[in-house]
Amino acid sequence: MAKLYVIGIGPGGEGLFTKKMIDAIHESEVIIGYGPYLDYLGSLIEGKTLYSTGMKSEIDRCKEAIQQVDEGKTTSIISTGDAGLYGMAGPIFELSTGQDIEVIPGVSANFAAAAELGAPIMHDYACISLSDLLTPWETILKRARKAAEGDFVITIYNPRSKGRPDHLEKIVNILLEVKDPKTPVGIVKNAGRPGTERTITQLDSIDYEKVDMLTCLIIGNSNTYVKDGWMVTPRGYENK
Amino acid sequence: MAKLYVIGIGPGGEGLFTKKMIDAIHESEVIIGYGPYLDYLGSLIEGKTLYSTGMKSEIDRCKEAIQQVDEGKTTSIISTGDAGLYGMAGPIFELSTGQDIEVIPGVSANFAAAAELGAPIMHDYACISLSDLLTPWETILKRARKAAEGDFVITIYNPRSKGRPDHLEKIVNILLEVKDPKTPVGIVKNAGRPGTERTITQLDSIDYEKVDMLTCLIIGNSNTYVKDGWMVTPRGYENK
Numbered sequence: 334m335a336k337l338y339v340i341g342i343g344p345g346g347e348g349l350f351t352k353k354m355i356d357a358i359h360e361s362e363v364i365i366g367y368g369p370y371l372d373y374l375g376s377l378i379e380g381k382t383l384y385s386t387g388m389k390s391e392i393d394r395c396k397e398a399i400q401q402v403d404e405g406k407t408t409s410i411i412s413t414g415d416a417g418l419y420g421m422a423g424p425i426f427e428l429s430t431g432q433d434i435e436v437i438p439g440v441s442a443n444f445a446a447a448a449e450l451g452a453p454i455m456h457d458y459a460c461i462s463l464s465d466l467l468t469p470w471e472t473i474l475k476r477a478r479k480a481a482e483g484d485f486v487i488t489i490y491n492p493r494s495k496g497r498p499d500h501l502e503k504i505v506n507i508l509l510e511v512k513d514p515k516t517p518v519g520i521v522k523n524a525g526r527p528g529t530e531r532t533i534t535q536l537d538s539i540d541y542e543k544v545d546m547l548t549c550l551i552i553g554n555s556n557t558y559v560k561d562g563w564m565v566t567p568r569g570y571e572n573k
Numbered sequence: 574m575a576k577l578y579v580i581g582i583g584p585g586g587e588g589l590f591t592k593k594m595i596d597a598i599h600e601s602e603v604i605i606g607y608g609p610y611l612d613y614l615g616s617l618i619e620g621k622t623l624y625s626t627g628m629k630s631e632i633d634r635c636k637e638a639i640q641q642v643d644e645g646k647t648t649s650i651i652s653t654g655d656a657g658l659y660g661m662a663g664p665i666f667e668l669s670t671g672q673d674i675e676v677i678p679g680v681s682a683n684f685a686a687a688a689e690l691g692a693p694i695m696h697d698y699a700c701i702s703l704s705d706l707l708t709p710w711e712t713i714l715k716r717a718r719k720a721a722e723g724d725f726v727i728t729i730y731n732p733r734s735k736g737r738p739d740h741l742e743k744i745v746n747i748l749l750e751v752k753d754p755k756t757p758v759g760i761v762k763n764a765g766r767p768g769t770e771r772t773i774t775q776l777d778s779i780d781y782e783k784v785d786m787l788t789c790l791i792i793g794n795s796n797t798y799v800k801d802g803w804m805v806t807p808r809g810y811e812n813k
């Protein structure tokens with residue numbers, strides 16, 4: 334029976350590919366993904382049947398993957414990061430009709446970003462996407478407030494785009510009602526793939542113009558501090 | 574100058590090792606970790622100087638790593654999952670004194686567990702450890718309540734041990750004040766390494782006796798449902 338692999342390829346750099354992911358690609362006849370993500374796979378996809386669509390055609394890609402498997406072809410559908418976080422695993426299971434599916438986890442963008450910054454997550458954290466294409470904006474605002482009240486480290490995906498230039502600032506303003514304005518904030522662009530840029534600033538000093546869709550933000554908890562250019566959230570062993 | 578690699582090896586199975594992690598181990602003269610985690614590395618550590626201590630001696634391991642680097646030996650200190658989540662990255666940066674440090678991210682246990690369950694995370698989520706060795710129990714209770722109020726998917730680490738047999742039940746009782754008792758819950762033991770076991774149940778029906786320290790729980794949000802034995806949190810494309 335043909336298999337459907339739902340693969341998180343990690344942030345994009347081949348250094349964070351996993352053996353399991355590479356084996357699944359080798360085993361697959363068909364590889365499906367957003368075009369620029371397929372490019373990350375380089376020579377791994379030589380000789381494969383490729384199917385790619387634009388950024389917002391996730392459902393088309395999922396339907397194509399399911400159809401290819403139903404026609405007997407083992408198929409991989411790829412996401413960057415982990416496929417189970419804002420990736421293709423959800424829509425695949427929503428649309429599936431009994432196919433033989435295996436999800437292969439990958440290194441998610443927030444941990445790739447964290448590694449560039451030092452140890453900013455370390456402890457309990459909440460991950461929030463600011464994209465309101467599929468989530469009511471009121472829900473996003475509420476989650477940001479609850480995460481701040483719980484003193485979670487907060488990682489933010491999809492912080493800003495042309496269609497929503499002021500979403501991040503609105504969220505930060507909510508966080509500032511609860512959190513110390515000097516809370517460290519790490520900003521990483523292209524984490525874990527070529528072109529990485531990282532900055533450490535504080536909650537009341539974010540340069541919003543430098544943030545785009547390829548950026549991940551990590552906002553500390555009440556114990557997070559900066560040391561030697563690294564952002565550190567303690568586990569509690571030592572006092573800062 | 575000798576380097577200090579702080580490595581997340583993923584859940585333990587070699588299928589989720591990354592190339593970057595393997596290269597760092599090869600480059601290192603000294604490998605430091607909790608004994609059973611070193612065993613996961615198998616033949617990768619042949620010929621290396623090894624230093625291991627018991628589960629609760631993290632600080633001793635970090636001090637040893639820093640000392641080895643100061644003596645000119647490139648050293649890797651390992652965590653399972655990602656080193657930046659309840660791992661060694663935090664204490665290393667807390668104790669560091671200017672060493673050349675690189676963090677190599679890994680596949681974290683919650684995503685390995687999610688992959689076994691289908692697509693239970695998918696959307697905004699909060700990750701909480703129930704270990705109160707370093708965190709006040711009141712803080713943990715508050716975070717659980719805020720995460721529930723924010724309708725986050727909730728992943729739970731360190732749910733239960735001999736020293737805290739009823740922590741998970743206390744947390745679930747708080748969640749039940751906010752969340753639907755029929756909310757799907759995925760329970761995965763040994764995710765991403767040999768001996769994986771997975772169960773899907775609901776919030777008011779958890780068999781606490783089957784949960785131990787090697788178990789990760791994923792509790793759905795208000796949209797999560799079960800389909801064909803998989804746990805699925807939709808992104809919003811399709812109605813359930």
